Amino acid sequence: MGIVNVTPDSFSDGGQWFDTEVAIAHGRHLVAQGADIVDVGGESTRPGAQAVTPAEELARVLPVVEALAREGVVVSVDTVNASTAAAVVEAGAAIVNDVSGGLADPAMAATVARAGVVYVIQHWRGTPETMNSLAVYDDVVAEVCAELEDRVSAAHAAGVRDEQIVLDPGLGFAKDAGHNWELLAHLGDLAALGYPLLVGASRKRFLSGVVAPAVADEPLARDHATTAVTALAAQAGAWCVRVHEVAASADAVRVAAAWRSRR
Known part of the structure; x- marks a missing residue:
């Protein structure tokens, strides 16, 4: 399961994949590397992270999920x-x-x-x-x-x-x-x-x-x-x-x- 953090504050990659198109491209890259599943997240859960609203979370992840699922990727959210x-x-x-x-x-x-x-x-x-x-x-x-x-x-x-x-x-x-x-x-x-x-x-x-x-x-x-x-x-x-x-x-x-x- 490869991780795509569509967040500005992830502990591991610091917002590197926050842009929608960059996140989609990263999901494709993970599949090319051998990922069976791509896990897309729109809210950081690192210790001390602040919650985001469900509406903001959905706005971040939905276009990424739609694009990858259309291409046959097994997507987890x-x-x-x-x-x-x-x-x-x-x-x-x-x-x-x-x-x-x-x-x-x-x-x-x-x-x-x-x-x-x-x-x-x-x-x-x-x-x-x-x-x-x-x-x-x-x-x-x-x-x-x-x-x-x-x-x-x-x-x-x-x-x-x-x-x-x-x-x-x-x-x-x-x-x-x-x-x-x-x-x-x-x-x-x-x-x-x-x-x-x-x-x-x-x-x-x-x-x-x-x-x-x-x-x-x-x-x-x-x-x-x-x-x-x-x-x-x-x-x-x-x-x-x-x-x-x-x-x-x-x-x-x-x-x-x-x-x-x-x-």
């Missing part, structure tokens, strides 16, 4: 707003990637149920403004699993079918570096919930602890570490990884598949 989800699905999006797992908008699960598209339910606590203060766990793996199960139950109650659901542990969302590594080391526990897993580690701050100190604060310097996480996540059975730079991660996924095929 990163949104917590049911109104945005309904509009982008109508425009051709095949996946709704909700980082709030349905907590931000009570209408989201029912909207996705009616649309029949894939629904990524991510673990989260709080909002981008408050989530860092909520990174408190006795057992992060057990608690994330339990909280994801609660969100799945809520989705079921709204009519979402099992075959629509993908789970995401929400690396970096109300989690410190230790929590993120613990979750990655125990992807099998998350997979045991019975749903495909999406892993989104790309360029996140917790990777700064494993890259050269001189460049640790530069998000782009974390791409090699991201590729290593991709290989390990693929080996552990993740359904998909969400990344900024696709080519190396696509290679890593193929290496993991070849490795597994000989075991």
Whole structure:
């Protein structure tokens, strides 16, 4: 899953793809690099980010979704707003990637149920403004699993079918570096919930602890570490990884598949 941030304030690319035509071209580039899915987002969810209105979010993402879907690209839209989800699905999006797992908008699960598209339910606590203060766990793996199960139950109650659901542990969302590594080391526990897993580690701050100190604060310097996480996540059975730079991660996924095929 290649990322297209149609935002002026993303932590990873600082508005590089904010222009509509540039964003569309970047989506095409990610597909050419080997992306199976292009994930389009119109609102930054970095810690401390300010919310934008659903109308502004939709204005940013809709033309990008329409253009890429017309070309046959499998498009995911990163949104917590049911109104945005309904509009982008109508425009051709095949996946709704909700980082709030349905907590931000009570209408989201029912909207996705009616649309029949894939629904990524991510673990989260709080909002981008408050989530860092909520990174408190006795057992992060057990608690994330339990909280994801609660969100799945809520989705079921709204009519979402099992075959629509993908789970995401929400690396970096109300989690410190230790929590993120613990979750990655125990992807099998998350997979045991019975749903495909999406892993989104790309360029996140917790990777700064494993890259050269001189460049640790530069998000782009974390791409090699991201590729290593991709290989390990693929080996552990993740359904998909969400990344900024696709080519190396696509290679890593193929290496993991070849490795597994000989075991």
